[in-house]
Amino acid sequence: MHKHANFLLKICLSSLVLTASIVATTSTSISATEAQSSITKIAQGNPCAGKNPCAGKVKSVGGPLAKELQGKPVVVDVYATWCASCKNIAPTLSQLKQEYSGKVNFVVLDVTDKGKLKQTEAAAQRLGLGKFLEANKGKTSTVAIVDPATGNILSLYQNNSNKADYTKILDAAVAKK
Numbered sequence: 001m002h003k004h005a006n007f008l009l010k011i012c013l014s015s016l017v018l019t020a021s022i023v024a025t026t027s028t029s030i031s032a033t034e035a036q037s038s039i040t041k042i043a044q045g046n047p048c049a050g051k052n053p054c055a056g057k058v059k060s061v062g063g064p065l066a067k068e069l070q071g072k073p074v075v076v077d078v079y080a081t082w083c084a085s086c087k088n089i090a091p092t093l094s095q096l097k098q099e100y101s102g103k104v105n106f107v108v109l110d111v112t113d114k115g116k117l118k119q120t121e122a123a124a125q126r127l128g129l130g131k132f133l134e135a136n137k138g139k140t141s142t143v144a145i146v147d148p149a150t151g152n153i154l155s156l157y158q159n160n161s162n163k164a165d166y167t168k169i170l171d172a173a174v175a176k177k
Contacts, residue, residue, distance in 0.1 A: 062131035065148040065174030071126060073154070073173035074105045075166075076129060076143040080112040085159035091160045093143070096170070105148070105175050111137045145169050 048131040065074060077093060079086050097106055109124055109132075110116045118136065124133040130152065136142045141159040145166070146152070 010109040029147045059153055061129055063128060063145055065128040065151060066126060069105050072103060072105045074107060074146040074148050074172060076107045076144045078109050078136050078140055078144055080140045088159060089107060089141055089161045092163045095163060096166055100170055104170055109133050111130045111140060125148045
C-alpha cells in the first residue's frame with residue numbers, strides 16, 4: 001500500500017508541475033503579446049519609444065523648466081550613492097557631460113537618504129522638476145532627457161549605459177536649438 005500511495009503522489013506532483021509549466025508558458029505568451037501591443041502603441045505616439053518603452057509612460061515633467069535651464073536640452077539623473085545601477089551608468093553620464101559641456105544642462109536628483117531627498121525636493125521644485133521627482137524618486141538610475149521649453153520628456157531610460165541611445169536623442173535636441 002505504501003508503494004502504491006507513493007506512486008500516486010509522484011503522478012500527482014508530475015501532473016501539477018506540468019500544469020504549472022503550461023500556465024507559465026501561456027501567461028508568458030499573453031504578456032509578451034500584450035507588451036508588444038503596448039510598445040507599438042507607444043511607438044506611434046513617440047518615435048523614441050520603439051527601443052525605449054519607458055519613454056511612453058510619462059510624456060512631461062509637468063510644464064516648462066526654470067529659466068536657468070532654458071535654451072539647452074536637460075539630462076535629469078535620479079541618483080543614490082547606494083544604487084548599483086547608478087554606478088553602472090555613471091561612466092556613460094560622465095562621458096556625456098564631457099562631450100556635451102556647454103550644450104546640455106545636467107541635473108542630478110540625489111535621493112540617497114532623507115536629508116538629501118529634502119534638499120533635492122526643494123531644488124527640483126525650483127527647477128520645475130518637482131512632479132518628475134515625485135514620480136521617480138523611488139526609481140534610481142532613471143535618466144530623462146527633457147525639452148526645457150515645454151517640459152516634454154524626449155527620452156526616458158532605466159539603468160541604460162548605452163551611450164549611443166543618449167547621443168542620438170541629444171544630438172537631435174541640440175540641433176533644434
